[in-house]
Amino acid sequence: MTSPLGGDFVARPDAVLAGLRERCPVARVRTPAGQPVWLVTREADVRAAFLDPRLSLRGGPPKPDRPHRAMDMTLVNYDPPDHTRIRRLAAPAFTPGRVAAHRRRTEQLAADHLAQLGTPAAVDLMADFAEPFAFAVLCEVFGIPGAAAGRLHRSVTDLIRHRDTERAVDELDAVIREQLADRRAAPGDDAFSTVLHTWEASGEATEAELVDLLAMLVLAGFDSTVQMLGLAVLALLDHPAELARLRADPALMPRAVDELLRWDTPGPFATRRRALTDVTIGGTVIPEGSGVLLSVAAANRDPRGRAAPDRLDLTRPGGSRHLTFGAGPHYCLGAALAKLELTAALTALLHHWPAIRLARPAASLTWTGGHQHRRLTALPLLLT
Template sequence: MSETIGHVIAELDSAFFADPYRHYRDWSRRGTVHRVRFPDGRTGWVVTGYAEARAALADPRLRKAGANARWAGVGSTASTHMLDSDPPDHTRLRKLVNQAFTARAVEALRPRVEEITAGLLDDLSGHAEVDLVAGFALPLPITVIGELLGVAPGEQVEFRRRTAGFGSGSAAPEQVRDLKAFLVELVRRKRDHPADDVLSRLVRARDEDDRLSERELVATAFLLLFAGYETTVNLIGNGVHALLRHPDQLDALRADPALVPAAVEEFLRYDGPVGFATLRYAGEPLEIGGVRVDAGEFVHVAIGAANRDPEKFADADRLDVGRNPAGHVAFGHGLHHCVGAPLARLEAQVAFTRLLERFPRLSLVDGPLAWHEGIRIRGLTSLPVRPNE
């Protein structure tokens, strides 16, 4: 690593993605805000301290609208979904989708989540070795969000095929176009034959109340797809991996399944599904952690680093399913707190409860594991396990 104006320039490479926490510990010795060079050669500020991260996530001077276009060097274009928008557009769009992810609406999904989970575990039971990501962590949330959006049962297999790779950020441009075309066609069908699903309600909001544009409608469907499953896939995968590498914590959870809700929060903190929060840029000059950030400069909030900050969490590098990790920022903070968080929590709680109940001798298959090499997502490409060791 080299230094510039008193701050670290780190090169994000395969070693970083395999174990970012080792790098975060090194960076923390030099401060809480760092200059980082990304794999594509661009540089930006990365916030790693908990207090600074939480403040940055809620700071209205850090803008989101047009951030990705600026990063790509094509100027500031209008954003079309709430994740990459600022108020008042963000406020309007979020209000439209909040109702689908309220605690009450999500709890009503529990019987169906239990049913899907049971079926997936049945499929795993006849195998000596399985990939828990492909066979369980992925199909559970993608099935649930597909049903919420109104994807017909007969289209679920095709839906999974079209969404493969998006969670890791590895989707090719033609696959993005393919999925967009699928969603455009799904919107058309919901317009002709509305049903009791989230997408039909969004179509009504577009057609009857003119509360969003056609472009926003498709973009919001795209966002809901990933808000509804991306986090959960890696929450389950990373959490199982962490448990199997900490037998004492696995034993504690087996002995007392009532710990599962707290354990899910600890999995989110310890090795959560999000690496860096979505991109922001300074709308005006500001200071973060004693570092001046000029207008137009990019700011990345390292969620994983903030959740391992020892100033906030005692013995932060230790997995403890009995811990109370209140205040973690795995789902973000402020206006852009993840809208799918209640659904992710429900699915993870059901998944861990039923998985450990069904396969009490679950164990890792020996061998190296690979992590997705994207800055936003923290997750395994696969997780080979023996269900009945």
């Protein structure tokens, strides 16, 4: 059994996934940790698998040797009907109307961060812009005040970088519970208040489930957006004709964002699933109990689903049909907010820095993380 997901996979997953998709679209492989898993790579199979209730996300219960903490059970550890019950608590905070209400403030935050940077000779897009911008939007949407923002930033970044994780989880748990107490005393119009109000009105979940949900929303909405912004800028700089096209016609931006989301993603695979019974996918029988990884990155570039998938085309018809945000019951709750942030950030970047280019070859960039979540550590840019 092969292990194709190690080595330089995080830097160039497309080459590995394309080979699997064409030669063995449902392949039994080992993860870099040595665990056997079935890899599904063709678009039709991945779409069908997202909707198949026989592929479960349910995780085991948290350890009983300590009190419950945030992130012990997240939304992706549940199957319907429990998943549906808990997801309902957050859905009102992320409707298209609620997300659209943040548009002007998000655009202003992007412009303000770029104005503070000015026009130096060089910047690191990730540390100098993407991370502070995404965190500022997170605080805006969730109504995190300045006093708590620093603690939240420290805990979230430590968890992402796997530094002192026990302390980071404790601090994240404390911040979430403090913010809930503040909203009970003085509700606002932020996502924390909306989720809390829905929870109090529904009576459908425990307080532990509420804390888990809010912690997941905060954590998931930050680093994925930071990394996607870096990948989007990298893709545009690697395709100067498309970048020039976008500069000439800024109205293309919504379609461009969907194409950039299709083109590359920090998460090549959906959350690992487990087969509850024997399941046949693409003519291959996956035995009961097996782990299953659905490759959204491979599906997004499947030539059976779209013409010339290995060409970046910012005017691609039907571009929103990509699977980067998943499909079915587990479709990403924050998809509309992520698109809003990418649209605002890229629009501001192209306006404020009209002549950016890579400071060193793309092949020399450093990647961390693993096959489930890739991280571009830095994106050095020259601005002149």
